[in-house]
Amino acid sequence: MNLLKKSFFISAIFFIPFSTATVLFAQSPAFLIPPAEFTAFDTPNDAGETISLTWSASPNDSPDVFYVIYIDKDKNGAFEKEAIRIKSNTSYRTSAPEIYGYKKKNNDYHYVQIFPKKVYNGETLPKKQTLYFKLAMVSGDTKITLDTIASASARGNWLHTKKINNFVIMIILSAIILYFIVHARRNPDMFLRKIGGLDAVDEALGRATEMGKPVLFVHGLTGMGSISTIAATSILSRIARKIADYDANLKVVNNDPIVMSVSQEVVKESYLEAGRPDAYNPDNVFLVASEQFPYVAAVGGIxxxxKPAANFFIGYFYAEALILAETGATTGAIQIAGTDAYTQLPFFITTCDYTLIGEELYAASAYLSREPMLMGTLRAQDVGKGLLIIILILGTILASFGLTFITHLFEAF
Amino acid sequence: MNFLKRTIPLVVAFVMGVLMAIQYYVPHRISQDLLEVVSRWDRIIAGFAVFIGAYSLFHLHWTRIKRKVEGWGYSIFVYFGAIITLIFGFLNGGKFFWNDKQEGTMFDWLYFYVQVPAGATIFSILAFFIASAAYRTFRARTKESTILLIAAVIVMMGRVPIGNYISQYIPAVADWIMAVPNLAAKRGILLGVSLGAIATSLKIIIGIERSYLGGGD
Known part of the structure; x- marks a missing residue:
């Protein structure tokens, strides 16, 4: 029994201090190993509002240890202003692939961005003001401050170097498009694959004329800033021209006042061009509602x-797509939809007679006008697609073998 | 006249198109300020355009009432709703419209207890329309619609607990359909759309697509 007591006491003497030390060390290390390579630099590719700081990770990095960066305008200042405080197991270079790429050693370095204007509570600092930084490591009451003073000044950049890939692609695609526009001028007899939805436009308008019922053109929900709305107004122009020729009745519903104004002008000019300015009625191009569901209710009511003979749903649509198209289907109208909203495409395909899928929306204007220069762009789009398919196949093969450089080459920042 | 209606808009489209395309690649403050100014113009124009829209709406419904066209009674509700909303908007809970907007006023009540539920009601119809559209589409009349039917049934079953109860493979197959063939098709469409958007932008910038100005070519 005595031996047992002795053993217990001996164990307790050794075990208690050891376990206490372990717990204390986990919460707050008794000593801190300072990080190294503390540097500051102007953040590349920005408007000149931030300074980047980086330093090597420390073996002490843990959620209980913090890095604090102090800022000062003077190199010999007191460095009392705290610019940022982060947990030492966060903010690595991996969060900035636009600067450091995808190197494995990015995990060994911390990286933060400082917004001097925010740190100085909105104070406008002089241009090219050099700012000085000191790094401290804090754990509980323990604090070590590095002697190194890093300095940098934030400067605006005139070229986003990480967007050069995007720029090059844009130049290549633009060159292809321009080449085919010039080529189409010389060779106007260009073959175009049939687009059922656009071939059916004449059929729909003819039906409306015979029935003496209106044609309803429904714009999507986006404004004139959206490229799909611009494409929609181009299609509207072609349709309005044909309607003026057929002497049918066109109604254009809008949910955006600017789109309405543009549509009024487009329809008016089309009637004028067809030699039928008298047939144009501005009241037929109108705003029904500016909110999504009131727009649906109003268009559904119309x-x-x-009971229009033909409905055109052209533009960018959201949840209202199916409600509109299904309501139109119940009235027995010929329905032609065109959208680049891929989430709504299944609904239009289900409920409309013809659907222009994605790019066909942009091809419609050229297809309907048959103007050689516009048709040239369609050929260019096909060549562009071919190019992208080759890159995709190449990228897939390389990625399958663990070579991801092509992925990063085309990465968007 | 042609100069004002054609040449100037085309020059504006070209200059602004090129300028904003370049702006995307310039991160400098001057470039960001330009974007901000242009966006502000857009918002100002949109603000004024509301009056044009309101005029169009009221003019249309006034004509309908005056001519007593079929369903003219609904047009009265447009005026009724607009006048009531305007009155409570101007009253602003007794503080009037020149003060900051007050909370919990009759104007808010109209929005939260009339407009929002009415919008939600219209949205709820979507569920029934999905059912009727699905019924039409999922009839296995052709090879394509049969594939669509099978894929849809698997995805639907994979998204509800009973699918997993029947077989643990159903959710896995559903996920595969969404992540592989569905995503591939989606990306294909997006690539085409992007190219189409680039081509359309270029056509507008260089002025060969002029139909948005009205009158075709």
């Missing part, structure tokens, strides 16, 4: 009351 469909059920006036």
């Amino acid at each position: 469909m059920t009351r006036e």
